[in-house]
Amino acid sequence: MSGVAPSVRNRRPPGVRREEILRVATEMFGDSGYRGVSLADIAARVGISQPGLIHHFKNKEELLLAALERRDEDSRDHMDAMFQEMSVADALISLCRHNVEDPTAMRLYAVESAESIEPGHPAREFFLRRYARVRERVAERIRRDQELRRLPAALDPVVLAGEMIAVMDGLQVQWLLDPTMDLPGRMAAYLERLIIKEDR
């Protein structure tokens, strides 16, 4: 880090530097958890001073939440696009394909959602809100698929949405431990059994 002259590094525009900090924070929080990383560690890896980092994110909590928001926006945009044109099953399989291309973001999400179980964790509210929002979004699309007779009408959309998210979260942790696993294929095997066969 110290091999790069500050004058060169400081030439980058603030937006680029901000993105770089978020990328490094995603990596380091995902590797070592929220408490395992300090702002000083992140600043050192980016190659800036700690005051330089605090200029962009006033504390570690703000930086964690910004990193989570960035990953969330990305997956939300992908979900919205997929949900417009696909069944909920095809959209979730497509999301798995999308996620395996960015294991760093997947790792951040897996580690922080588990850590946020702790009542005092800074990301707890984020994950509670996120679960509620994603579940409602998936449930809405399940209802549409039920109307289109793609999914059995007898299943409770909100309960089923929670289950689909659980399968995906659980399989993602398994995939992160052993990336030789076919994550989209496993998700498809689960969803396949739900789909009404006559309509295929």
Added chain:
Amino acid sequence: MSGVAPSVRNRRPPGVRREEILRVATEMFGDSGYRGVSLADIAARVGISQPGLIHHFKNKEELLLAALERRDEDSRDHMDAMFQEMSVADALISLCRHNVEDPTAMRLYAVESAESIEPGHPAREFFLRRYARVRERVAERIRRDQELRRLPAALDPVVLAGEMIAVMDGLQVQWLLDPTMDLPGRMAAYLERLIIKEDR
């Protein structure tokens, strides 16, 4: 802690002290993750000196692994007993009922399995071995249920075992965030759809 005279505390037999350290470590690792807790923190909470703690567990890695092993033995004993007499579905629902009675152990497992994704994490090997073992154990019982025509013969037992574990892990994280959720009921709703209805 300092209010209790060392002479009183030291009277406890070594086995009891060891159990007390494991109980506190389970709680603190589950709350703050492996990197968020030091041996000094754990010793202070137990009310012993750090050398006193190192007498039982030579370092933090050994203590984490011992805490994980303890929780694992407990759930393995429960699984073995349930598998003897029940279908795989009933055994897993019973395990959920067992787990909700010990949220501290569940939290340790959820947080550490997510953190162990990191290649250098001390619990990585533990979780890789554990996944392989639990999956093989569940797969074995799925095969038996298939022979008894309780589960469809067309499903791959190893893939299905991985899926059942994923659902349980994913639902547990949701339950830890919001314990008003009916964890055994949600697990049952998932498993119910797999079971061959004619045989019930």
